Amino acid sequence: MTPPTEAAPAHAHAHARAAVDVLTELATGDQGLSSAEAAARLARHGPNRLPDPERESALRRLLRQFRDPMIYVLIAAAVLTAVLGEWVDTIVIAAVVLTNAVIGYVQEGKAEDALEGIRQMLSLDAQVRRDGAWQTVPAEDLVPGDLVRLSSGDRVPADVRLSRASALRIEESALTGESVPVDKGTDPVAADAGVGDRTSMAFSGTVVAAGSGTGVVTATGQDTEIGHITTMLEEVESLETPLTRQMNAFGRALSLVVVVLAVVMFGLGALLYDYTLGELTLAAIGFAVAAIPEGLPAVLTITLALGVQTMARRNAITRRMSSVETLGSVTVICTDKTGTLTRNEMTVRTVVTPAGRVDVTGTGYAPEGEILPAGTTTAQHVLALAEVAARANDSTVSRRGEAWVLSGEPTDGGLRTFALKAGVRGDDDARVDAVPFDSAYKYMATLDRTAHGTVVHLKGAPDRLLDRCDSQGTGPDDTAPLDRAFWEAQIDELGARGLRVLAAAARRADDGATSVSTEDVDAGGFVLLGLYGIIDPPREEAVAAIRACRQAGIRVKMITGDHAGTATAIAREMGIGESTVTGAELETATDEELRTLATEHDVFARTSPEHKLRLVQALQANGEVVSMTGDGVNDAPSLKRADVGVAMGIKGTEATKEAADVVLADDNFASIESAVEMGRTIYDNLRKAIVFILPTNGAQGLVILVAVLLGLTLPLTPVQVLWVNTITAVTLALALAFEPSEPDIMRRPPRTPGGSILPRSGLLRIGYVSVLIGGATIAVFLLGQEAGRGVAESRTVAVNTLVVAQICYLFASRFSRTSSLRRELLTTNPVSWVCVAVMLALQLLFVYAPFMHTAFGSTAVGLTDWLVPLGVGVVVFAVVEVDKALRRR
Structure with missing residues (x-):
């Protein structure tokens, strides 16, 4: 009565078999299953629900914030200063590390929950025939072989082979992308028919739009089509974003260079001079702390957080901060049709x-x-x-x-x-x-x-x-x-x-x-x-958005479950293209052939979730940075795999929203264009911040390196270095996060995927500004020593030189290509002037507050001692402006 393999063949090809044959294979009669038989099958197949996803604990999320090579170097520096008994240094370094971690933890938000979203699509109850009578049971208790009854408005509780259908029409857009309800019948269809063409089946999670029907359950839980998508979601790997990859590579390279130079400096100092072990260790720690831009992770996080808030005001809710920047680097946007490019209103x-x-x-x-x-x-x-x-x-x-x-x-x-x-x-x-x-x-x-x-x-x-x-x-x-x-x-x-x-x-x-x-x-x-x-008419604003994306060098590709004729007509009207590839062609294509199809065509019709996922992977294999938009369950795996997934917030399913990186609150494709512009602006501002911050680190590292190699007294102590790094990052560098978009931001082509975050011009500027500020700082310290001033006073003036030079360099850095001697310097970013005021206030505290003298070894200086730092700052500003003028020519 209960053959051990009754579900396997029925599930595999139920749509292609006669209903009576499927009933026979499932050992089910007209009276349905008995309660005892249903309980036995429930024990064998498991409940009709999806497995709980593994959740990341809060502790693991917090610890993940420390996985950065630059943070490792700082942690090692904190440990060494603690061993040497330099507790002030230890506390300051540890405070910086913990602050960065907390900012990242708070801003990152909740982890992905795609499986929970899909699970909510399963209906709560089902009409099932048990022991010869119709009864209502929890959908979780359904098993293969159960006879179920469907009525208008019901959510289908499992995958069902229909044995009776009366004017039955089922809304399957969330599963297949089909824009209109599908007529259902009882006749078998071809074995190789796609999900959208299996008219003899009713699928779990879809909704009965009209009519009624009866059928036999062929698959439950993870064996259903929705369950298959769940399995795909578990197997799909979320890729690192371009910014994450670039910052990780940058951090690793910089950390390696810093450690090597610190070791070399330690060795040369020991060989050439009579430094004690403690002095050399502190010098090496000071060099590492000076050269590591410990404020950069905080600036990165805060800049992205500001982008997230801006996008939220533009109806784009960002679930993962780095996704805003990633949208700015996309080269291809793959979009669903129904409800995304179109209104989903016939x-x-x-x-x-x-x-x-x-x-x-x-x-x-x-x-x-x-x-x-x-x-x-x-x-x-x-x-x-x-x-x-x-x-x-x-x-x-x-x-x-x-x-x-x-x-x-x-x-x-x-x-x-x-x-x-x-x-x-x-x-x-x-x-x-x-x-x-x-x-x-x-x-x-x-x-x-x-x-x-x-x-x-x-x-x-x-x-x-x-x-x-x-x-x-x-x-x-x-x-x-x-x-x-x-x-x-x-x-x-x-x-x-x-x-x-x-x-x-x-x-x-x-x-x-x-x-x-x-x-x-x-x-x-x-x-x-x-x-x-x-x-189903196109959204007028989406047409304009596609035009803007093309102008920005971004290709738009339509991937839909709808019929080829409809897809081609909409694509033509949207300005996407007319060359259409069907799911049947994708099914037979090899991975290599698919890469060619994905490159040469822009419209893909009658696609399944597997096809969408393969297309995204093929485009990524071609070196593209891919954004995928959609609103149905069938879009969830490809959204998760894409470099950035964008879900529709109003008509999108919960599964899609949870799998996505960005959710559009207004379901407006045009909001993606705003996100792209914001992403490009954020990337520009991050690049400006890096080119601004690194000369501070380069100058400080150069000061300590030269001092050790020449056998001089250190012009800066490790805690003074950390002070300058920290206040510069959280004030001046943060001001660059508020810079508005440059006029040509959406007329530039997408940046090359995998390229360096720093252009050659940026590296050159970092180099000469580091030498200029570092050399000036050493000179100021040595001049103070020659004038008979104390070490504390000479160091204080040296720190002031670093700070004032950075303020002047900020004004030159706000405009990376054009001259900063313009009215916009005063009008376009008032936050920058607030940040300068805060920076000066903090530095005055450093110089004149007694408790700061105790913590940082500073001392009060006279008013005339500010003139030299101011002169150095003017020189730095002038040199950078001359460099920009030469480049413009």
Whole structure:
């Protein structure tokens, strides 16, 4: 009675077998399973739910913040100073390290939770036949072989092979990307049919839009199609972002150079001079602390956090900070169609009457727009089509606040809106009887009492209506002969434009008629009134956004589960392209062939989740930085794999939101363009911050290195070095995070993936500014010593020289290409002046507060002692401005 392998073959090809064969294989009869048998299968297959995801603990998240080569060097420095008993140094270094870690921990936010989002899509209860009776059980208790019953509005509780379907239509857009509900039946389909074409199946997590049905459960939990996507999510690796890769490489290289130079300096100092072990160790620690930009991780984190806040104000919620910057580096945006590029609101775009074509303006379910007759088309022709659209219709559209909301099927909603635009509301009380839509005969008919008598109104598939019409015109009494060739040509033309085509017809009925049936309709004698061309319209703002992305050197590719004709038409209208590849072609392509297809084509139709994931991987294999946008469960694996995944916040599923890096609160593709601009701006500002911070470290490292190699007293102590590094990073460098976008930011091509974060010009500037400031600092210290000043006073003036020079260098760094001697220096970034004021206030505290003298070994100096640092700063500013002027030439 319970063969051990009953679920395997049924799950593998249930859609291709007759329903009776699947029932036999699952050892299920008309009365369903017994309670005992269901319990045995539940024990064998497990509950109908997805496994809990492994969560990262808060402690592991905190410890991960310390995984940075530069932080390792600082931790080692803190340990060594503690061993030497230099507790002030130890405390200051440890405080900097901990502050960086806490900032990263707080800003990073919660970890990914894609599996939980998918799990919430499973229904809570199911109608199942057990022990010969229908009963309600928790969906978790379903097992392969259970008979389940589906009704309109139900969420399908498991993968089901249908054995009975009555006008059953299921909304599968979250799983397949199909923009309209799918007609379901019981006939087997081809074994190699894609998920979207398996009309004999109902899939877990999808929603019954209309009708009813019964079927046998073939797969539960992780064996379902949604479960398969879950497995893909577990197997998909989240890639490091370009910024993360570049910063990690930069940190490793810098840390290695610093450690090597510190060891060399230690050895040469021991060989050439009579330094004690403690003095050399402190000098080596001072050099490491000087050369390591310990403030850089904090500046990076804060800059990204500011970008996150800016994007949130622009309706883009960023779940992982580095993703904002990554959007700025993308070279390809892969986007779903339904609900992302389009409104996911079916709209009648064109109608065809016997007298000609009529264009309809307006989008969505708001009855706003115009009907523009062409040629000899009269208002009577349009009213005839509107009458059928209003009466052979079970949907309603109503205004709720500022939005128009549909109740019913999207296609019916589009027809209802068209009727309202034509001024026809329809009268529900006038309906006498109806034949509901069924995929078996593909039409809907209503018997209505109108002011002109009793009429049968008919709408449905054009081929089915053409077979039942023998004349054409504007009403049920017209007798003009049917021009079938004309209508078939019109149907082909509308279909080629990607429009879904429905036909409308009418026939006079007896005034005493009280019912209508399929037999009545199939008897024929109808008058064909015309055709409706329906489409899920593109978002107008998305068209402009795609144009802007192209201008910025970013390719946009559409990857959808919808049919090729529809995808091609939308892509053409969006300005994406017309060269379309189908899922069947992707299925047979090797990985190498797929890389070529992904490069040469921009439209991919009838794709499965596996196809989307493979396309993203193929593009990444070609060296592209890929963003993937989407709103359905079928998009979740590819969103997770992409360099940055973008989910729709309103119509997107929870699974998609949790797998994504960025969630668009307004479901507006145009917001991605804003994110790209913000990402590029952030990257520019980070590059400016690095080119600004590193000369401080270079100058300080040079000061200590030269002092040791020449056998001099150290012009700076380790804690003084740390003071300058820290306050410079959290004040002056932070000011660069507020720099606005440069005018040409969206006219530049994407930066080369994998390239260095620093351009050659930046490296050169770091070099000469480091030498300039470092040399000036050594000279100031030595001049103070020669003048007979104490070490503390000479060091204080040396620290002031570093600080004032950095302030002047900030003004030169705010504009990386153009001159800083311009009005914008004063007007475009007021935060920079606040940061300068804070920096000066802190430095005055360093110089004149007694407790700072104790902590940092500083001392008070006279007013004239500030003139030399100011002069050094002016020289630094002038040299950088001359360099920029030469480069512009």
